[in-house]
Amino acid sequence: MESNDTNTLIQSSKGDGTIQRTMLREVIRQRIVERILDGTYMPGTRLVESAIAREFGTSQGPVREALRDLAGMRFIESEPHRGSRVREVSLAELVQVYPVRAALEEVAGREAASRMSEETIGSLSSELEEMHRAAESGDAHTQLVHDVRFHQIIVEASGNQILIEMWNSLRVEARTLISAIKSGSDLKLIAEMHRPILHGLQIGDGEVAGREMRQHIEFFGDLVARVSKTV
Amino acid sequence: MESNDTNTLIQSSKGDGTIQRTMLREVIRQRIVERILDGTYMPGTRLVESAIAREFGTSQGPVREALRDLAGMRFIESEPHRGSRVREVSLAELVQVYPVRAALEEVAGREAASRMSEETIGSLSSELEEMHRAAESGDAHTQLVHDVRFHQIIVEASGNQILIEMWNSLRVEARTLISAIKSGSDLKLIAEMHRPILHGLQIGDGEVAGREMRQHIEFFGDLVARVSKTV
DNA sequence: TTCGATTCCATTATCGATAATCTATACGTT
DNA sequence: AACGTATAGATTATCGATAATGGAATCGAA
Numbered sequence: 001m002e003s004n005d006t007n008t009l010i011q012s013s014k015g016d017g018t019i020q021r022t023m024l025r026e027v028i029r030q031r032i033v034e035r036i037l038d039g040t041y042m043p044g045t046r047l048v049e050s051a052i053a054r055e056f057g058t059s060q061g062p063v064r065e066a067l068r069d070l071a072g073m074r075f076i077e078s079e080p081h082r083g084s085r086v087r088e089v090s091l092a093e094l095v096q097v098y099p100v101r102a103a104l105e106e107v108a109g110r111e112a113a114s115r116m117s118e119e120t121i122g123s124l125s126s127e128l129e130e131m132h133r134a135a136e137s138g139d140a141h142t143q144l145v146h147d148v149r150f151h152q153i154i155v156e157a158s159g160n161q162i163l164i165e166m167w168n169s170l171r172v173e174a175r176t177l178i179s180a181i182k183s184g185s186d187l188k189l190i191a192e193m194h195r196p197i198l199h200g201l202q203i204g205d206g207e208v209a210g211r212e213m214r215q216h217i218e219f220f221g222d223l224v225a226r227v228s229k230t231v
Numbered sequence: 232m233e234s235n236d237t238n239t240l241i242q243s244s245k246g247d248g249t250i251q252r253t254m255l256r257e258v259i260r261q262r263i264v265e266r267i268l269d270g271t272y273m274p275g276t277r278l279v280e281s282a283i284a285r286e287f288g289t290s291q292g293p294v295r296e297a298l299r300d301l302a303g304m305r306f307i308e309s310e311p312h313r314g315s316r317v318r319e320v321s322l323a324e325l326v327q328v329y330p331v332r333a334a335l336e337e338v339a340g341r342e343a344a345s346r347m348s349e350e351t352i353g354s355l356s357s358e359l360e361e362m363h364r365a366a367e368s369g370d371a372h373t374q375l376v377h378d379v380r381f382h383q384i385i386v387e388a389s390g391n392q393i394l395i396e397m398w399n400s401l402r403v404e405a406r407t408l409i410s411a412i413k414s415g416s417d418l419k420l421i422a423e424m425h426r427p428i429l430h431g432l433q434i435g436d437g438e439v440a441g442r443e444m445r446q447h448i449e450f451f452g453d454l455v456a457r458v459s460k461t462v
Numbered sequence: 463t464t465c466g467a468t469t470c471c472a473t474t475a476t477c478g479a480t481a482a483t484c485t486a487t488a489c490g491t492t
Numbered sequence: 493a494a495c496g497t498a499t500a501g502a503t504t505a506t507c508g509a510t511a512a513t514g515g516a517a518t519c520g521a522a
Contacts, residue, residue, distance in 0.1 A: 023311050024506070049474070059507045061292070064474085065299060072303040080254055081474055081513050096393040099342065103334035111330065162327040166397060255476070280504070290477045295504085312483050312504055 024058055029066040031056070036075055036086055037174065043088040047076060074171065091228045094175055098221025102214045104167050105151060109197065110210035112157040116201050120157050124150060124198050128191065135187035143187055148173045150194055154201070154213070185223075193219070255293040260300050262287070267306055267317055268405065274319040278307060305402060322459045325406055329452025333445045335398050336382065340428065341441035343388040347432050351388050355381060355429050359422065366418035374418055379404045381425055385432070385444070416454075424450070 032052070035041045053063045067084050070076045078084040127150040134143035155167045193216060200209030263283070266272045284294045298315050301307045309315040358381040365374035386398045424447060431440030 048472085050472090060474085061506060061508095065296070065505095068296060068299060069303070072300070082515090083473065093393065096391045099338050099391065100335065100394050100397055103338045104331065107330050107334045160327045160330065162324065162401075163331050166331055166400070169397070169400065170393075279502090281502090291504085292476055292478095296475095313485090314503065 024062040025065040025069070028052070028056060028058070028062055029069050032066060032070060033075060041086050043086045045086045047084045047086065049083070073169070075174070089175060091224070095221070095225050095228050097170060097175065098217060098224065101167075101170055101172065102217035102221060104163060104170075105155065105217055106210040106214035107160070108155040108158040108163060108167070108210075109200065109213035110206040111160055111163070112154050113201050113204050113206035113209040115157055115159055116204065120153065121198075121202060123153050124201070127153065128194050128198060131191035131194065132188065135191045138187065140187060143191065145173075147190070147194075151213075154197070255289055256296040256300070259283070259287060259289070259293055260297040263297060263301060264306060272317050274317045276317045278315045278317065280314070304400070306405070320406055322455070326452070326456050326459050328401060328406065329448060329455065332398075332401055332403065333448035333452060335394060335401075336386065336448055337441040337445035338391070338394060339386040339389040339398070339441075340431065340444035341437040342391055342394070343385050344432050344435050344437035344440040346388055346390055347435065351384065352429075352433060354384050355432070358384065359425050359429060362422035362425065363419065366422050369418065371418060374422065376404075378421070378425075382444075385428070 032041070032047070041047070047067060049060050049063045049067065053060045056063070067076065067078065071078045071084065075087060076084045077087050127146045130146040131143050131150070134140075134146065151172065152167075155164055158164070197209060197212045197216060200212050263272070263278070272278070278298060280291050280294050280298065284291045287294070298307060298309065302309045302315065306318060307315045308318050358377045361377040362374050362381070365371075365377060382403065383398075386395055389395070428440060428443045428447060431443050
């Protein structure tokens with residue numbers, strides 16, 4: 001319940017010239033997200049405003065705002081007068097994500113293909129490489145990180161701001177459940193499955209890239225759907 | 232600046248058995264949205280927390296929360312220590328919306344086709360009818376309302392909660408710019424363009440319905456894209 | 463014991479005031 | 493006059509306290 005190292009939330013930022021726009025709400029939000037992602041706050045955990053405020057040494061206000069933001073990002077859910085708790089990510093919901101993600105990424109691939117720079121191609125190649133490296137050491141989690149990053153790069157390369165915001169709001173990186181399934185799969189194969197996408201982008205063919213991305217996501221969607229039925 | 236009729240924000244709700252879960256933040260949010268949509272708050276208008284609070288007879292807190300929600304919904308944009316203003320909906324942004332919307336609605340059509348009830352078909356038919364009625368009286372705005380509703384019904388019929396949330400966050404109804412363009416078009420033709428979609432859904436063919444929806448949206452996307460170049 | 467009403471407690475929702483920060487204006491120096 | 497700096501006013505960010513609410517525990521009657 002107590003904390004000592006967490007109390008320095010605000011760096012007065014005098015010293016370096018950079019203006020350190022510190023907003024309490026932001027800091028608190030990040031802190032909570034970390035805890036959700038690393039499992040400190042498991043799904044279902046109640047997040048009590050006053051308790052968090054006390055722990056962080058702030059007042060209730062900023063905590064409340066942080067929680068509201070988190071609710072907007074679907075990390076938590078809140079009911080009036082009843083507080084907030086970490087959201088349960090159901091398998092059923094995960095299944096619903098895939099068709100949406102497939103559709104969005106198809107658009108991303110199509111639009112990104114004509115906007116690829118050498119640098120972007122380089123980043124993608126290097127993420128792919130990292131995926132393989134992780135596959136060899138059997139590190140499913142690390143592979144997932146690079147996997148997500150690979151897709152994110154493409155979405156951002158689309159240059160479509162709406163698309164980017166929309167994709168980010170899917171919180172792909174937070175729905176880590178897949179890693180569980182992946183660990184049962186062939187990591188090397190998974191890494192290799194990204195190559196056709198990269199190829200499509202390299203030759204600048206939007207139709208190919210889009211189609212490959214869609215199929216890629218749909219593949220995992222089917223995988224998850226199958227698992228969810230088994231359960 | 233002053234207001235008299237707007238001060239009764241909370242109905243104590245004693246009397247009728249119904250529990251009137253009134254949350255100040257919610258009421259204020261709705262109020263502001265109304266004003267944005269009806270043009271009282273034009274794009275660029277500054278929304279000053281204390282001023283709104285004074286006008287509504289509340290404290291700054293709930294107003295602040297309402298504004299934060301609105302920022303999440305992309306109705307307004309806020310900068311730290313600099314306040315909020317009504318967002319400018321640029322034409323460029325509007326152009327970017329269409330590919331995303333097309334992709335999402337294709338999924339919606341595909342998934343909805345197998346879940347159509349008599350009732351849903353009825354609702355869609357009636358919206359289509361209303362579109363025609365509006366077309367005949369040359370009422371572009373009313374037609375737009377039913378147009379949006381038509382699409383919304385399909386998205387909701389998909390049963391995919393993620394998809395529904397995602398589509399709603401596009402705020403299709405708020406990006407009313409299209410109505411301007413539409414008024415220059417043949418309203419009857421626009422209404423009629425919804426019929427193939429309805430047909431696809433009626434025969435329960437997801438592929439057809441999905442494809443029709445995509446093409447439908449892409450059509451208007453191209454229209455807007457063309458206009459945006461002209462400007 | 464079991465059901466319902468009542469009281470108490472934890473927590474959220476709101477308030478009013480203060481601190482921090484921004485923008486623009488006024489001022490002084492060159 | 494042009495420029496940079498200081499000051500004032502407006503506005504947001506945060507605080508600490510109070511009111512409103514919901515849920516659980518308690519009590520009493522059947």
